Amino acid sequence: MSGCTSLCRQGVFKFVQSLRRLVFGTLSKDKVDDELEMSMVIHRPEGLDQMEATTNFTKRELQVLYRGFKNECPSGVVNEETFKHIYAQFFPHGDASTYAHYLFNAFDSAKNGSIKFEDFVMGLSILLRGSTREKLEWTFNLYDINKDGYISREEMTEIVRAIYDMMGKYTYPAMKGDVPKQHVDAFFQKMDKNKDGVVTLEEFIIACQEDDTMMRSMQLFENVI
Amino acid sequence: MAAGVATWLPFARAAAVGWLPLAKKTMPKPPIDKKSRSDEILFVNVSGLRFQTWKNTLDRYPDTLLGSSEKEFFYNEDTQEYFFDRDPEMFRHILNFYRTGKLHYPRHECIQAFDEELAFFGIVPEIIGDCCMEEYRDRKKENQERLAEDNEAGEGGDAPLPPDSTLRERLWRAFENPHTSTMALVFYYVTGFFIAVSVIANVVETVPCRPIKGTVKDLPCGEKYSLAFFCMDTACVLIFTFEYLMRLFAAPSRCKFMRSVMSVIDVVAIMPYYIGLVMPENEDVSGAFVTLRVFRVFRIFKFSRHSQGLRILGYTLKSCASELGFLLFSLTMAIIIFATVMFYAEKGTKGTSFTSIPAAFWYTIVTMTTLGYGDMVPDTIAGKIFGSICSLSGVLVIALPVPVIVSNFSRIYHQNQRADKMRAQQKVRLARIRLAKKGTTNAFLQYKEDGGLQDRDSDSTALCVKNRSSFEHQHHHLLHCLEKTTNHEFTDELTYSEVCMTESVGFRTSRSTSLSSHQGGSSSCCPRRAKRRAIRLANSTVSVSRGSMQELDTLHVQKTAPTAPQSRSSLNARTEDLKLNCDDRDFTAAIISIPTPPANTPDESLPPSPALHGILRNSRSGSFTHEAVKISSL
Numbered sequence: 102m103s104g105c106t107s108l109c110r111q112g113v114f115k116f117v118q119s120l121r122r123l124v125f126g127t128l129s130k131d132k133v134d135d136e137l138e139m140s141m142v143i144h145r146p147e148g149l150d151q152m153e154a155t156t157n158f159t160k161r162e163l164q165v166l167y168r169g170f171k172n173e174c175p176s177g178v179v180n181e182e183t184f185k186h187i188y189a190q191f192f193p194h195g196d197a198s199t200y201a202h203y204l205f206n207a208f209d210s211a212k213n214g215s216i217k218f219e220d221f222v223m224g225l226s227i228l229l230r231g232s233t234r235e236k237l238e239w240t241f242n243l244y245d246i247n248k249d250g251y252i253s254r255e256e257m258t259e260i261v262r263a264i265y266d267m268m269g270k271y272t273y274p275a276m277k278g279d280v281p282k283q284h285v286d287a288f289f290q291k292m293d294k295n296k297d298g299v300v301t302l303e304e305f306i307i308a309c310q311e312d313d314t315m316m317r318s319m320q321l322f323e324n325v326i
Numbered sequence: 327m328a329a330g331v332a333t334w335l336p337f338a339r340a341a342a343v344g345w346l347p348l349a350k351k352t353m354p355k356p357p358i359d360k361k362s363r364s365d366e367i368l369f370v371n372v373s374g375l376r377f378q379t380w381k382n383t384l385d386r387y388p389d390t391l392l393g394s395s396e397k398e399f400f401y402n403e404d405t406q407e408y409f410f411d412r413d414p415e416m417f418r419h420i421l422n423f424y425r426t427g428k429l430h431y432p433r434h435e436c437i438q439a440f441d442e443e444l445a446f447f448g449i450v451p452e453i454i455g456d457c458c459m460e461e462y463r464d465r466k467k468e469n470q471e472r473l474a475e476d477n478e479a480g481e482g483g484d485a486p487l488p489p490d491s492t493l494r495e496r497l498w499r500a501f502e503n504p505h506t507s508t509m510a511l512v513f514y515y516v517t518g519f520f521i522a523v524s525v526i527a528n529v530v531e532t533v534p535c536r537p538i539k540g541t542v543k544d545l546p547c548g549e550k551y552s553l554a555f556f557c558m559d560t561a562c563v564l565i566f567t568f569e570y571l572m573r574l575f576a577a578p579s580r581c582k583f584m585r586s587v588m589s590v591i592d593v594v595a596i597m598p599y600y601i602g603l604v605m606p607e608n609e610d611v612s613g614a615f616v617t618l619r620v621f622r623v624f625r626i627f628k629f630s631r632h633s634q635g636l637r638i639l640g641y642t643l644k645s646c647a648s649e650l651g652f653l654l655f656s657l658t659m660a661i662i663i664f665a666t667v668m669f670y671a672e673k674g675t676k677g678t679s680f681t682s683i684p685a686a687f688w689y690t691i692v693t694m695t696t697l698g699y700g701d702m703v704p705d706t707i708a709g710k711i712f713g714s715i716c717s718l719s720g721v722l723v724i725a726l727p728v729p730v731i732v733s734n735f736s737r738i739y740h741q742n743q744r745a746d747k748m749r750a751q752q753k754v755r756l757a758r759i760r761l762a763k764k765g766t767t768n769a770f771l772q773y774k775e776d777g778g779l780q781d782r783d784s785d786s787t788a789l790c791v792k793n794r795s796s797f798e799h800q801h802h803h804l805l806h807c808l809e810k811t812t813n814h815e816f817t818d819e820l821t822y823s824e825v826c827m828t829e830s831v832g833f834r835t836s837r838s839t840s841l842s843s844h845q846g847g848s849s850s851c852c853p854r855r856a857k858r859r860a861i862r863l864a865n866s867t868v869s870v871s872r873g874s875m876q877e878l879d880t881l882h883v884q885k886t887a888p889t890a891p892q893s894r895s896s897l898n899a900r901t902e903d904l905k906l907n908c909d910d911r912d913f914t915a916a917i918i919s920i921p922t923p924p925a926n927t928p929d930e931s932l933p934p935s936p937a938l939h940g941i942l943r944n945s946r947s948g949s950f951t952h953e954a955v956k957i958s959s960l
Contacts, residue, residue, distance in 0.1 A: 165365055168380070169333035172425075187334050204341055221337070228340040236343055243344045261348065288348060305347070315346050318353035322343055 144177035146218040156222050157230030163222065170218055178215040181205050195269030203263060207243040229323060236319060237306050251299040252292075258285045369407035370421075375414035376407070383424050390448040392424065416443040423449065431458035437465040472744075497576035517569055518632045524562040524625050531555050563599040566592065566625075588631060595625040638742055642735040649727040649734075656723050657694070664690045664716040671709040678705065689713075694720025771818060773802045 146152065146167070153160055171177070181202065188201035208216050208224045227239050242248070246256045261281040292300045292308045300308075309315055339356075346353070368384065370377040370392075387393040402409045410417070416435065420443065423429040431440060431454055444451055454462050491499075500510035531548025538550065548555050570592045577583035598618040630636040643650065665686035672680040679702045680686050689702040693716050704713045809815050 165382075169382075173333050188338065191335070191338050204344070207344070225337060225340050228343050237347075240344050240347055244347075264345065264348065284348065287350075292347075309347055312347075314352050315349070318346050318349065319343065321353050321356050322340060 144217050146177070152219070152222060156226035158222065158226060166222060166225070167218060170221060178217050179221070180215045184216065192267045194271070195267045197267045199263035200260075200267055203243060203246065203260060206246070207239070233310070233316070233319060234306065237309050238302065241302050241305050251301055252305070253299050254285060254289060257288060257300075258282065261285050261288070369405075370417075371402075371405070371407045371409045372412055372414045372417040373410070375417070377417070377421055379421060379424070386424060386427075387449075392420075392447060394448075396448070412443060412446065413439070416440065420444075420447050420449065423453075428455035429453050429458075430455055431462040431465075433458075433461060437462070437469050441466075471741075494576050495578075497572065498578060501573055501576060513569075514632070517565065518629070520562050520565045521625055521628050521632075523558065524566075525623070527555055527558050527562075528622050528625075559599060562625075563596050566596045566628075570596065588628075591624055591627045591630075594621050595628060598622050634742065638735070638738055642731065642738050645738070646727075646731045646734050649730045653724070653727040656726075660694065660716075660719060660723055661687055661690045664694070664712065664719075667712050668704060668709055668716070671706055671712055672704055675705045675709075680704075680709075690716060693717045695724065696720060767818075769798065770802055770805050771816060773798075774816075 149160060149163060152158075152163055156163070158166070173179075174183070184205045185198045185201040188197045188204070191197070205216065206212075208220050210220050210223065211217075224239070227235050231239070241252070244252045244257060244260050246259060258281060261284050265276070265281050265284075289300070291312075292305055294304050294308070342353075366381050367378050368381050370379065384392045384397075391397055397408050400408045400410055416432075416439065419430060419432055429449065429451075441451065451462070500507055500513070504510040504514035532546050534544040535547040535550045537543055537545050570589070573589070573592075574580060574583065583589055598621050601618055630640060665683050668689060669680050669683045669686045672678045672686075680689065686702075689704075691697075692699050692702070693713060696717060698717075704710050805816065
């Protein structure tokens with residue numbers, strides 16, 4: 102009953118407010134200015150020297166990277182929506198949003214929903230200039246959605262499905278059957294040595310290092326910047 | 327893809343490492359980037375204002391001038407910068423486009439100048455950002471409308487008709503543009519007068535006149551002087567019918583004409599008379615006939631041909647049709663609502679005038695438009711309250727669409743005023759253009775006269791020749807080349823017309839006889855000038871000596887006075903071949919041909935085919951100065 106009363110009271114109050122506005126007009130000073138005080142979060146990265154120390158980039162490279170980054174995101178942070186949007190532009194054929202989500206989480210080390218320049222640069226540093234082990238660790242981190250140290254079959258299926266989503270509907274040859282599942286099965290066949298249904302970091306690294314094809318491909322991505 | 331996304335591409339490519347464990351095959355080789363990776367600052371000098379930007383910034387849009395290799399054409403090696411001789415203010419916006427990815431339109435700039443800059447730098451205007459797109463589009467549309475008006479005014483009815491227009495075309499022109507000929511003007515005023523007479527007669531014939539002797543009742547004048555009014559009506563209708571038939575005959579597209587508004591008004595104006603003629607004096611039918619006479623008042627709409635203001639008003643109403651429709655609709659809604667309310671409010675009262683809802687319509691309309699006749703008044707309090715609400719809301723509903731209509735009218739009115747001003751300026755503009763053209767034509771012939779065509783190195787080259795700009799020199803050289811190519815020479819209108827005339831007179835070269843057969847109307851050209859000697863023409867050879875040119879000039883000077891007959895014999899050696907098409911003094915222009923061997927056999931020289939020589943129209947110049955009127959091929 103008390104809930105009713107409070108609701109009633111709220112309703113009456115609102116009604117009185119609207120009546121008041123009707124009678125006296127809404128020419129009062131704009132009180133909505135307070136609402137407009139949007140929180141403009143601007144993030145500034147740490148100093149150039151520090152960044153040079155922690156990453157494998159030279160000062161010049163960092164400068165170029167930062168200029169591009171700042172131009173795109175003047176506030177200094179990228180949120181997930183923007184990230185998905187950007188990724189969608191690279192893969193217009195299909196739906197890149199799921200994969201972008203996972204990728205975003207892989208970059209967002211602080212798990213606060215936004216990528217700062219430091220995260221951006223750290224990620225790039227590992228991917229482009231890091232050792233093989235570092236790269237594999239990063240990849241493991243990407244696959245491990247809940248970051249529990251194990252890649253389960255479900256997580257892998259999610260990732261693979263997300264990747265196949267980026268391909269879109271029209272592929273050659275056409276996808277018959279549950280292609281992602283087959284892919285995951287093949288993956289687990291290769292990676293899961295002790296057949297316990299999950300892949301640990303060590304199993305992952307060992308399995309990848311055994312794979313010559315992959316090792317060769319890794320070298321190709323060195324000169325992206 | 328947006329340029330900004332290019333910044334993220336390395337990132338996306340790096341992230342592709344994440345696919346490697348899943349990949350079954352080897353990754354393809356990455357493309358080799360040959361150009362230097364290091365970013366450099368470029369200097370762009372635009373009319374003295376130096377801009378600096380990263381090369382990457384410009385590379386974001388590779389299909390524009392600055393983003394592609396096209397800018398290398400503007401590279402200045404000495405100053406190590408790209409130099410553009412364009413407006414620096416506009417360039418600021420162009421460069422900002424590269425920097426921010428959004429193109430903005432500066433409001434204070436002329437839309438055409440902006441478009442030109444965009445076209446120069448290879449940027450399509452479609453990418454203007456949303457913030458400025460509306461303004462840009464509005465300005466562009468306005469500009470295009472203005473250009474369209476210019477064109478219309480240009481090709482408008484004031485240009486003289488081609489001489490081979492048929493009677494129909496001339497008649498149509500006379501009807502559409504009465505100020506082109508006196509007859510048309512007279513007709514225009516006569517019809518206007520008769521429209522006025524007809525309308526006044528219609529009005530006056532209902533005024534009560536003094537009754538005829540012997541009767542008491544006042545008669546309307548129409549019945550008292552019925553014969554007089556009938557005669558007047560007949561005369562007016564005859565004139566209108568005649569006018570309508572003439573228009574129908576002259577119209578280029580009869581179907582379109584018959585469907586046009588003015589034609590419908592014309593028909594409606596004269597129909598009642600004819601129907602009345604054929605109608606028998608039957609009691610039943612004449613009732614209907616009387617209503618037909620109402621249509622006679624439509625004659626007043628015929629005035630819209632005579633008054634531009636009326637036309638503008640009509641056009642405004644047409645263009646505001648949607649606003650008027652909305653007004654009508656909202657009024658109807660309000661009328662129905664209020665009439666219902668008033669009816670039920672006043673239902674109880676005895677002897678009320680609100681007998682039904684439709685009866686209440688009248689009260690509602692009168693109240694909403696604040697007329698308030700007072701023939702229907704509410705008695706109950708509720709009725710009065712609702713009545714007052716009705717009148718207040720009526721004011722609002724009517725006031726809303728009115729500003730839209732007014733602004734439309736104002737816009738159209740100003741457009742029309744602008745069109746009129748444009749027409750007036752057109753004449754001045756055309757005259758100026760003609761003068762400029764004449765200037766250039768004079769220049770070349772003057773140049774020739776001054777011996778510019780002679781060997782430049784010779785000391786005898788006149789100073790005035792040397793003082794010409796290099797542009798003029800090159801231009802004249804070009805004209806000279808054309809002369810050599812076609813084996814004809816440029817000359818002026820006077821000399822041409824005189825040759826034409828002397829030829830018709832029977833110039834003693836054998837040429838003339840062969841020419842006269844082609845001449846058709848040559849006898850009509852300049853008969854008055856037959857006395858003048860056409861010796862002037864003879865001297866327009868390329869290698870003309872100054873002396874002969876002087877002779878030419880002196881002859882020109884003596885143009886007005888009849889000159890003593892000069893010896894023609896000296897000129898026989900040089901024969902001319904003229905293109906004779908001068909049935910009108912005003913448009914003489916010709917290229918006088920000089921057969922390469924100055925022989926006495928003009929018949930073997932170039933045949934006077936019409937296609938050979940370019941006939942140019944040139945308005946007559948009244949200035950018979952030393953330079954005379956000269957013609958150029960421009």
